[in-house]
Amino acid sequence: MAxxxxxxxxxxxxxxxxxxxxxxLEVAAGEVFGYLGPNGAGKTTTIRLLMDMVRPTRxxxxxxxxxxHLHPVEVKRMVGxxxxxxxxxxxxxxxxxxxFVGGLRxxxxxxxxxxxxxxxxxxxxxxxxxxxxxxKRKLGLVLAFMHPSRLLVLDEPTNGLDPLIQQExxxxxxxxxxxxxxxxxxxxxxxxxxxxxxxxxILRQGRLVQVARLDELxxxxxxxxxADFSGEVPLEAVRALAGVEDVAVEDHHLSCAVRGxxxxxxxxxxxxxxxxxxxxxxxxxxVFLAYFRDQGEPAAAPAGSTR
Amino acid sequence: MTAVPAASSxxxxxxxxRSRDGIMTTVRYGxxxxxxxxxxxxxxGFVSPYASGASYLAxxxxxxxxxxxxxxxxxxxxxxxxxxxxxxxxxxxxxxLWWKGLTWLTLVFAAWGLAAATGLIRNEEERGLMxxxxxxxxxxxxxxxxxxxxxxxxxxxxxxxxxxxxxxxxASAKASISFAALLEQGLPLLGIALVCFGVGLAAAQLxxxxxxxxxxxxxxxxxLYTLDAVARVNPGLDGVAAISPFHxxxxxxxxxxxxxxxxxATLVLYLIAAVLIGLxxxxxxxxxxxxxxxxxxxxxxxxxxSPSDNPLxxxxxxxxxxxxxxxxxxxxxxxxxxxxLIVSLAxxxxxxxxxxxxxxxxVQDAGTxxxxxxxxxxxxxxxxxxxxxxxAINQTSHWAADDAEGRLExxxxxxxxxxxxxxxxxxxxxxxxxxxxxxxSLVTAAVAxxxxxxxxxxRLLIATGLLALLALTFGAVGALVIARFPRVAVPVLGVVxxxxxxxxxxxxxxxxxxxxxxxxxxxxxxxxxxxGVYWTGLWVMVAIVVVGFGGxxxxxxxxxxxx
Numbered sequence: 001m002a003x004x005x006x007x008x009x010x011x012x013x014x015x016x017x018x019x020x021x022x023x024x025l026e027v028a029a030g031e032v033f034g035y036l037g038p039n040g041a042g043k044t045t046t047i048r049l050l051m052d053m054v055r056p057t058r059x060x061x062x063x064x065x066x067x068x069h070l071h072p073v074e075v076k077r078m079v080g081x082x083x084x085x086x087x088x089x090x091x092x093x094x095x096x097x098x099x100f101v102g103g104l105r106x107x108x109x110x111x112x113x114x115x116x117x118x119x120x121x122x123x124x125x126x127x128x129x130x131x132x133x134x135x136k137r138k139l140g141l142v143l144a145f146m147h148p149s150r151l152l153v154l155d156e157p158t159n160g161l162d163p164l165i166q167q168e169x170x171x172x173x174x175x176x177x178x179x180x181x182x183x184x185x186x187x188x189x190x191x192x193x194x195x196x197x198x199x200x201x202i203l204r205q206g207r208l209v210q211v212a213r214l215d216e217l218x219x220x221x222x223x224x225x226x227a228d229f230s231g232e233v234p235l236e237a238v239r240a241l242a243g244v245e246d247v248a249v250e251d252h253h254l255s256c257a258v259r260g261x262x263x264x265x266x267x268x269x270x271x272x273x274x275x276x277x278x279x280x281x282x283x284x285x286x287v288f289l290a291y292f293r294d295q296g297e298p299a300a301a302p303a304g305s306t307r
Numbered sequence: 308m309t310a311v312p313a314a315s316s317x318x319x320x321x322x323x324x325r326s327r328d329g330i331m332t333t334v335r336y337g338x339x340x341x342x343x344x345x346x347x348x349x350x351x352g353f354v355s356p357y358a359s360g361a362s363y364l365a366x367x368x369x370x371x372x373x374x375x376x377x378x379x380x381x382x383x384x385x386x387x388x389x390x391x392x393x394x395x396x397x398x399x400x401x402x403x404l405w406w407k408g409l410t411w412l413t414l415v416f417a418a419w420g421l422a423a424a425t426g427l428i429r430n431e432e433e434r435g436l437m438x439x440x441x442x443x444x445x446x447x448x449x450x451x452x453x454x455x456x457x458x459x460x461x462x463x464x465x466x467x468x469x470x471x472x473x474x475x476x477x478a479s480a481k482a483s484i485s486f487a488a489l490l491e492q493g494l495p496l497l498g499i500a501l502v503c504f505g506v507g508l509a510a511a512q513l514x515x516x517x518x519x520x521x522x523x524x525x526x527x528x529x530x531l532y533t534l535d536a537v538a539r540v541n542p543g544l545d546g547v548a549a550i551s552p553f554h555x556x557x558x559x560x561x562x563x564x565x566x567x568x569x570x571x572a573t574l575v576l577y578l579i580a581a582v583l584i585g586l587x588x589x590x591x592x593x594x595x596x597x598x599x600x601x602x603x604x605x606x607x608x609x610x611x612x613s614p615s616d617n618p619l620x621x622x623x624x625x626x627x628x629x630x631x632x633x634x635x636x637x638x639x640x641x642x643x644x645x646x647x648l649i650v651s652l653a654x655x656x657x658x659x660x661x662x663x664x665x666x667x668x669x670v671q672d673a674g675t676x677x678x679x680x681x682x683x684x685x686x687x688x689x690x691x692x693x694x695x696x697x698x699a700i701n702q703t704s705h706w707a708a709d710d711a712e713g714r715l716e717x718x719x720x721x722x723x724x725x726x727x728x729x730x731x732x733x734x735x736x737x738x739x740x741x742x743x744x745x746x747x748s749l750v751t752a753a754v755a756x757x758x759x760x761x762x763x764x765x766r767l768l769i770a771t772g773l774l775a776l777l778a779l780t781f782g783a784v785g786a787l788v789i790a791r792f793p794r795v796a797v798p799v800l801g802v803v804x805x806x807x808x809x810x811x812x813x814x815x816x817x818x819x820x821x822x823x824x825x826x827x828x829x830x831x832x833x834x835x836x837x838x839g840v841y842w843t844g845l846w847v848m849v850a851i852v853v854v855g856f857g858g859x860x861x862x863x864x865x866x867x868x869x870x
Contacts, residue, residue: 048869051719051720052719053716053719053720053867053868053869054867054868054869055865055867072725073722073723073724074722076720076721076722077722079720081720083713083716083717083720083869085713086713087712087713087714087716087717088433088712088713088714089714090516090518091516092630093611093615094611095611095613095614095615096615096617096620098614098615099614099615099616099617099620099621100620100621100626100630101717101721102614102621103620103621103622103626104718104721104722104723105721105722107621108614108621110613110614110616113612113613113614114612114613117611117612117613118612122612123610123611123612124611124612124613124614125608125609125610125611129433129515129516129597143717
């Protein structure tokens with residue numbers, strides 16, 4: 001199988017533990033790969049290294065066999081790119097920005113741009129500074145998707161997009177993959193990666209700690225549940241349930257973590273007099289902390305090749 | 308249980324419904340925002356008068372030497388009359404220090420005021436900071452007035468330091484100056500800073516971007532300044548020039564022996580500033596955030612889904628010129644207006660200047676026998692050189708902004724080599740500078756015969772090309788600095804420009820060695836219209852361009868972007 005992205009010991013050391021360290025990663029051609037990690041984990045640094053924006057301290061990265069650092073122009077011919085932060089285009093209209101960036105690539109496919117603008121519901125006639133943050137992101141997506149590319153590198157692509165447009169974005173990603181393209185998208189939202197990707201790499205404190213298929217990561221997902229009772233808390237029955245962990249009771253207040261379905265737990269809780277019941281999805285950082293605590297791994301274990 | 312944190316835990320707390328702490332917070336923030344500009348202006352404010360005073364004894368140690376020095380300075384004055392007032396009593400340290408060390412600081416304080424006000428409003432709106440300020444329990448009026456107070460405090464501090472530099476400069480020449488004279492000289496300096504702050508604040512209510520506000524406010528101030536400058540060499544225009552705040556500032560010459568403090572003019576300056584700041588504050592209360600006071604209702608046009616079909620946006624160089632077209636038109640029109648104004652007054656100005664002792668020597672040095680030709684050759688082309696230098700510095704600031712605002716990252720993400728970014732910048736600057744200088748020269752050639760000035764077409768073409776080369780020279784220095792330190796490129800170029808301006812003026816006065824002159828980029832340009840090409844200067848400029856842009860291309864290939 002052809003390899004779209006390959007890195008070997010790719011490192012960018014900003015000092016004081018910041019940066020990216022010893023990244024060994026392979027992403028197959030045609031794959032939608034999620035690059036997951038909390039803020040500051042090194043996702044954007046990885047992308048900037050692949051795009052030759054910043055230079056590696058050591059190691060190397062290549063895209064479709066072409067060295068990112070030695071032949072950046074050739075690499076960029078193959079890549080559609082969405083940066084984490086949109087540039088400020090000031091008073092230029094959206095259509096001018098598209099023409100300008102298209103001109104840098106030697107041309108722009110008007111029909112494709114129109115189709116993208118239609119699907120993302122973006123008015124290209126407005127000035128950039130008048131765009132909302134969501135519309136700026138949509139424009140970034142148009143710029144990334146508007147030319148045929150073998151690889152899409154998208155840095156937190158759905159930031160600021162409303163749910164309807166997010167769905168359209170997922171369809172664009174699916175279409176790109178169906179057409180044989182490869183997608184590398186970074187995110188700190190677990191559900192987004194679950195929705196769009198086939199495989200994910202998890203980055204923490206500058207190190208790749210795991211690469212896995214999505215079904216292998218389902219055990220990571222859990223919810224926190226908190227309930228207030230007017231009387232006795234059915235503590236023992238709750239503790240006896242499979243998939244319920246980290247159970248704590250204080251006065252008439254119960255808190256616990258739930259993996260899998262809520263059905264058995266709700267049945268048990270229903271035996272008591274519930275005054276209030278709240279569940280929430282933990283942040284990615286909380287998920288990771290719980291996962292690594294369970295694994296007994298150090299916070300920033302070296303990754304090595306984990307394919 | 309309360310849902311709102313206690314007032315004392317908030318940076319902006321309410322005291323009897325008034326946000327006193329909030330005002331102090333914004334004043335402190337304002338002072339913090341001005342700290343670098345304050346440091347720069349205060350540094351110039353101290354060094355300029357001090358250096359002028361300290362060097363005076365070296366140039367004119369005896370009474371006879373002072374008399375000679377005074378005559379030389381009087382002769383030098385007219386060629387700078389479009390920039391600073393004519394010298395008064397340069398045979399005294401106080402007079403020389405006022406003319407050489409203080410008068411140009413008016414422009415520095417004016418530029419600071421304008422930039423501070425447009426930055427205060429529009430820049431903070433563009434960066435989203437204004438939304439944060441207005442989300443606090445602090446009214447718009449109080450916000451603007453507290454920030455104006457912060458600027459007034461910072462500017463007053465810089466004026467005080469300028470006074471200290473003046474006193475130190477006078478003392479270094481073994482003379483003394485009264486505190487009252489220093490105070491009287493400082494008041495209009497603070498006044499012009501506040502007026503320009505008011506102009507900038509008002510412009511920021513009308514334009515919707517920082518650059519737009521800067522351009523609008525700058526155009527107003529440039530027009531008022533030009534009026535004052537023209538009146539300096541055409542006394543008949545004194546009455547009209549009275550509407551210019553720069554003219555009102557020039558009227559005070561308190562530290563010059565026999566000079567005066569014009570209290571009325573100074574009071575008018577402060578009144579103008581108060582009115583402008585008041586009007587701008589009222590306008591800020593009325594308008595939408597990110598909007599303009601004059602902006603009408605937004606009419607919903609048809610939704611556009613297709614990219615622009617403007618071919619200019621797809622072509623290298625032209626795409627950059629198109630994006631900056633409004634600014635470029637401003638530069639071109641400004642150059643043409645300047646040429647029209649100065650060249651059309653060349654005969655009268657030359658006649659007036661010829662009556663000053665020592666000017667004939669200056670005319671001869673300019674390589675001509677006609678005072679009017681000398682006005683065109685040295686004064687107009689000297690100013691044109693300043694204009695193209697300013698244009699190059701402006702372009703450099705755009706390059707730095709491309710970096711800071713993420714556009715460079717987007718450009719580099721496309722499949723074209725990094726060095727091409729620098730090459731395109733160089734070509735864009737060349738085309739822009741050529742456009743300005745060619746049209747300026749066209750106007751010069753058209754207007755000059757009416758003033759009895761007959762120009763050699765070949766030499767005018769050469770002078771025009773060399774002006775573009777001068778712009779490229781400044782651009783090359785900027786490109787080289789930007790490759791490593793993008794944030795300091797504009798200040799560095801400013802220092803290069805100021806040093807280049809002063810070296811040719813001070814070199815003969817202080818008898819510096821000949822090679823020092825070649826450190827001035829303006830000296831390298833020479834006076835091609837009358838004395839022909841200064842070949843050493845030409846080759847040095849070409850070398851700077853090659854090294855500057857070549858070095859920048861090399862640096863661009865290895866530098867990191869977007870961190």
